Amino acid sequence: MGGSEALYVALYGKAPIDNQNQTFRNLVNRGSLKAEFLALCVDKLDWHDVTLGELFALSKEDKGNGE
Structure with missing residues (x-):
């Protein structure tokens, strides 16, 4: 499976x-994906130390801070 x-x-x-x-x-x-789904993933898949940037593979250039 x-x-x-x-x-x-x-x-x-x-x-x-x-x-x-x-x-x-x-x-x-x-x-x-809703926030409830992400919370379920955090709980069941032990994502407690994963940032949203890591989860969505955002680089520093993707932050859109205008620099």
């Missing part, structure tokens, strides 16, 4: 049923 199904199990503690895996995959692929 890998990919979206493994991530689903890691986050929700159970295997997806029916079309839950496809729905989950669509939400992730489309970037339809």
Whole structure:
């Protein structure tokens, strides 16, 4: 098991049923991520020391500080 199904199990503690895996995959692929989803990832995937910049692969040039 890998990919979206493994991530689903890691986050929700159970295997997806029916079309839950496809729905989950669509939400992730489309970037339809809410703060609640990020909080769930922090909790279940031990992202406590990961910054948003690291999560979204932002470089210092991407910060848009006008410099």
